[in-house]
Amino acid sequence: xxxxxxxxxxxxxxxxxxxxxxxxxxxxxxxxxxxxxxxxxxxxxxxxxxxxxxxxxxxxxxxxxxxxxxxxxxxxxxxxxxxxxxxxxxxxxxxxxxxxxxxxxxxxxxxxxxxxxxxxxxxxxxxxxxxxxxxxxxxxxxxxxxxxxxxxxxxxxxxxxxxxxxxxxxxxxxxxxxxxxxxxxxxxxxxxxxxxxxxxxxxxxxxxxxxxxxxxxxxxxxxxxxxxxxxxxxxxxxxxxxxxxxxxxxxxxxxxxxxxxxxxxxxxxxxxxxxxxxxxxxxxxxxxxxxxxxxxxxxxxxxxxxxxxxxxxxxxxxxxxxxxxxxxxxxxx
Numbered sequence: 323x324x325x326x327x328x329x330x331x332x333x334x335x336x337x338x339x340x341x342x343x344x345x346x347x348x349x350x351x352x353x354x355x356x357x358x359x360x361x362x363x364x365x366x367x368x369x370x371x372x373x374x375x376x377x378x379x380x381x382x383x384x385x386x387x388x389x390x391x392x393x394x395x396x397x398x399x400x401x402x403x404x405x406x407x408x409x410x411x412x413x414x415x416x417x418x419x420x421x422x423x424x425x426x427x428x429x430x431x432x433x434x435x436x437x438x439x440x441x442x443x444x445x446x447x448x449x450x451x452x453x454x455x456x457x458x459x460x461x462x463x464x465x466x467x468x469x470x471x472x473x474x475x476x477x478x479x480x481x482x483x484x485x486x487x488x489x490x491x492x493x494x495x496x497x498x499x500x501x502x503x504x505x506x507x508x509x510x511x512x513x514x515x516x517x518x519x520x521x522x523x524x525x526x527x528x529x530x531x532x533x534x535x536x537x538x539x540x541x542x543x544x545x546x547x548x549x550x551x552x553x554x555x556x557x558x559x560x561x562x563x564x565x566x567x568x569x570x571x572x573x574x575x576x577x578x579x580x581x582x583x584x585x586x587x588x589x590x591x592x593x594x595x596x597x598x599x600x601x602x603x604x605x606x607x608x609x610x611x612x613x614x615x616x617x618x619x620x621x622x623x624x625x626x627x628x629x630x631x632x633x634x635x636x637x638x639x640x641x642x643x644x645x646x647x648x649x650x651x652x653x654x655x
Contacts, residue, residue, distance in 0.1 A: 328489035
């Protein structure tokens, strides 16, 4: 039962800080901001004639973008850079071509976009806010004890080090889950107020293997959130490990944010240089939405099981490093 009291104590310390409540407020602000933008953007779709005009204009714009992307990809191939992996140019072209098919399908079958569905799907792209918040907490929950000197007080208690660190990690995971739940609840409530729930349980159009497919919206949304949550958990674990090893909150936070925000760009660079070992780099697997939409992964041989295995290996490595370091660390200095 000591572990539960330790977790309770960690939560009390977190919620006694104004920063925690500020982060919760930011989640609400993000939801409201997205709803205001979404309400204005999808106002035309309430009018049967206007939404067709808006969709047709989007289609024309995307056709122009596809033509430019095709020209760019062709030039890349002529320069001898064509390979079995997906180049940034090929990826850009595939996205544009998919968007074009999406709008062509809507016009052909007279299917207008659903406001609440589009709002909630667009909002999943802002889950990076949840990742950043989890990084802030996990990067300071251990290192702050060292910087303030309170780690020695923790060690005085008749509880072994593993349980102390485990309580801090479990608190980090619980806060990540709490932020995710609040993110979802805020968006559903705000979306209902600003846009309405009409059609939320209806059919949702998305691209799968270069074709427009239909599926139930809520299960699809749940999968997308779950994929984002997996990435958030791995990133938070990285920040937690850095916090334990470095004993410096600012440095751990900066390094974790660097990996989270710039990692995908580094992965894209490695892939563009045709490094096959890039498939074993963490950053390559920091976006699992490829599999949800049935798109071709950036490197040959990568599957959903392979990506989850790589993420699991890094995840376990982060935790082992944190616990082994904390177990052996001299806290007398």
